[in-house]
Amino acid sequence: MEQPRDLTVEAPRAWDRPVVTVPVLACVSLVGGQLPSFSAQANLWILGTGGALIWLGLGNRVPRRPALTRLGRGAIWWVLPVAVFVVFEGATFVMSAGDEFPTFSRLADPLLEDELVRSAVWFGWLAAFWGLVRR
Numbered sequence: 001m002e003q004p005r006d007l008t009v010e011a012p013r014a015w016d017r018p019v020v021t022v023p024v025l026a027c028v029s030l031v032g033g034q035l036p037s038f039s040a041q042a043n044l045w046i047l048g049t050g051g052a053l054i055w056l057g058l059g060n061r062v063p064r065r066p067a068l069t070r071l072g073r074g075a076i077w078w079v080l081p082v083a084v085f086v087v088f089e090g091a092t093f094v095m096s097a098g099d100e101f102p103t104f105s106r107l108a109d110p111l112l113e114d115e116l117v118r119s120a121v122w123f124g125w126l127a128a129f130w131g132l133v134r135r
Contacts, residue, residue, distance in 0.1 A: 025126045033119025057133035065134050
């Protein structure tokens with residue numbers, strides 16, 4: 001007799017466990033944190049790692065986690081500040097406002113001068129992107 005698909009669970013692959021993925025993401029973020037901000041090397045590193053994660057996410061190479069339940073009505077209050085941030089950041093970038101009215105990215109530059117802080121931000125970006133790949 002065949003078992004229903006809902007009751008079976010596939011065993012995770014050895015490379016897909018957190019004991020493997022977290023150190024890999026940490027190493028990638030340490031390399032990315034050593035690159036100077038807004039340099040050609042940093043942009044290529046971002047495009048390379050982001051492209052690899054997009055490739056993994058669009059392909060069927062990584063096992064998927066179950067989808068989350070639908071968000072409630074209160075989620076709009078979390079989306080609203082993000083939308084305002086995106087519009088504000090995009091408008092100041094397109095208008096090339098410069099130093100009189102800098103973007104949030106330019107305001108964060110003094111914080112990102114330290115390689116350790118930059119590596120921590122890189123790790124957060126990679127971990128969030130990896131979470132999206134798994135969905």
